[in-house]
Amino acid sequence: MDFPDRFSDLPEYAFPRLRSLLDSHKPGGAPLAMTIGEPQHPYPDWVGPTIAEAAAGFGKYPVNEGSEMLLGAISGWISRRYAIAVAPERLLALNGTREGLYNAAMALCPEAKGGQAPLVLMPNPFYQVYAVAALSVGAEPRYLPATHETGFLPDLDAIAPETLDRTAIFYLCSPSNPQGAVASEAYLKRLLELAERHDFRVFADECYSEIWRETPPPGALAVAAAMGADPERLVVFNSLSKRSNLPGLRAGFAAGGPESIRRMRQLRNYAGAPLPLPLQAVAAKAWSDEAHVIENRALYAAKYDIADAVLGDVPGYAAPEAGFFLWLPVADGEAAALKAWRETGVRVLPGAYLGRDVNGENPGKGYVRVAMVAPANEMQRGLETLRDCLYD
Numbered sequence: 001m002d003f004p005d006r007f008s009d010l011p012e013y014a015f016p017r018l019r020s021l022l023d024s025h026k027p028g029g030a031p032l033a034m035t036i037g038e039p040q041h042p043y044p045d046w047v048g049p050t051i052a053e054a055a056a057g058f059g060k061y062p063v064n065e066g067s068e069m070l071l072g073a074i075s076g077w078i079s080r081r082y083a084i085a086v087a088p089e090r091l092l093a094l095n096g097t098r099e100g101l102y103n104a105a106m107a108l109c110p111e112a113k114g115g116q117a118p119l120v121l122m123p124n125p126f127y128q129v130y131a132v133a134a135l136s137v138g139a140e141p142r143y144l145p146a147t148h149e150t151g152f153l154p155d156l157d158a159i160a161p162e163t164l165d166r167t168a169i170f171y172l173c174s175p176s177n178p179q180g181a182v183a184s185e186a187y188l189k190r191l192l193e194l195a196e197r198h199d200f201r202v203f204a205d206e207c208y209s210e211i212w213r214e215t216p217p218p219g220a221l222a223v224a225a226a227m228g229a230d231p232e233r234l235v236v237f238n239s240l241s242k243r244s245n246l247p248g249l250r251a252g253f254a255a256g257g258p259e260s261i262r263r264m265r266q267l268r269n270y271a272g273a274p275l276p277l278p279l280q281a282v283a284a285k286a287w288s289d290e291a292h293v294i295e296n297r298a299l300y301a302a303k304y305d306i307a308d309a310v311l312g313d314v315p316g317y318a319a320p321e322a323g324f325f326l327w328l329p330v331a332d333g334e335a336a337a338l339k340a341w342r343e344t345g346v347r348v349l350p351g352a353y354l355g356r357d358v359n360g361e362n363p364g365k366g367y368v369r370v371a372m373v374a375p376a377n378e379m380q381r382g383l384e385t386l387r388d389c390l391y392d
């Protein structure tokens with residue numbers, strides 16, 4: 001029996017890999033997981049009642065592209081957040097951004113660029129679905145270092161013009177996971193200019209856009225609108241998972257040019273799994289409410305302050321601008337994660353598990369990723385324990 005080769009070279013996924021690294025060792029203290037980016041703050045208390053009120057919708061096939069109510073709520077949120085109008089025809093409801101980030105490549109990546117297999121560019125380290133999407137469409141993933149030296153985003157000026165000419169899709173993650181870096185308006189503008197000049201698409205993963213510290217991160221949709229960019233150059237992805245602490249709701253959206261969205265909707269008509277109607281009702285309510293998002297941000301603000309107070313003296317520590325991860329420099333991420341587990345019971349993720357080796361270098365190697373999702377007092381204890389274990 002033959003099996004396909006296209007995914008054969010994928011490294012083991014980060015979390016099973018972490019279990020293999022740690023689980024044969026005894027924890028040195030009460031286990032405390034700081035690995036997975038699963039939000040732990042409460043979701044709004046109207047979520048349950050809203051599902052119950054809309055429960056009759058479980059007896060219907062859901063609207064594939066998103067109900068009028070949901071798309072209207074998303075459009076309203078975009079206009080309040082970015083002061084731009086995006087019509088519902090330019091929106092598609094998703095079961096969270098991950099499937100959208102994948103399916104957008106299926107719907108929009110051309111078979112070839114300049115007679116060759118297209119390139120799909122992405123930051124390194126990165127959210128892993130980008131690479132699998134590229135492989136699925138027969139494109140070649142290219143990993144662009146996003147390091148301390150490059151401001152933790154790919155250095156756009158370091159990409160060779162020949163590479164850009166072969167590029168079909170550029171995945172950008174801002175605010176970035178894992179480093180918490182934010183692309184400025186100037187950065188987004190430059191990327192969209194390059195996309196125009198070299199004829200590629202930008203897929204902007206903005207799912208951490210509402211967890212920020214000082215100022216709201218700029219959105220690619222607003223930058224594209226201000227510069228009059230071709231709307232088909234850009235698809236933006238966002239979700240309620242982080243914004244509203246609803247990762248289990250699986251509710252996100254894609255916003256792009258009308259033709260891009262038409263093609264994504266067409267693929268979804270054939271092969272998509274639409275969001276159940278009662279969940280679309282909750283999602284519509286969540287996009288329409290900002291009070292719970294402000295409360296959520298206040299909880300993270302306290303955590304950023306705790307991180308600064310505990311880790312501020314650690315050489316190379318940089319507070320994240322947004323998102324809920326700390327990207328802590330260490331000599332070797334795997335060795336540090338193992339030491340922390342064996343000596344203290346705190347679990348962190350080796351940065352290399354989120355990156356790829358390019359020319360023998362993995363830009364995540366000298367880091368561990370720490371999620372600030374546990375309750376503040378637990379998180380503080382975890383960070384103090386890590387500081388004493390890894391930096392004393």
Ligand SMILES: Cc1ncc(COP(=O)(O)O)c(C=O)c1O
Binds near residue numbers: 037096097
């Ligand atoms: C950078 C990034 N993009 C996308 C996602 C997917 O989120 P969801 O599918 O829950 O919207 C995540 C989840 O952790 C993420 O970290």
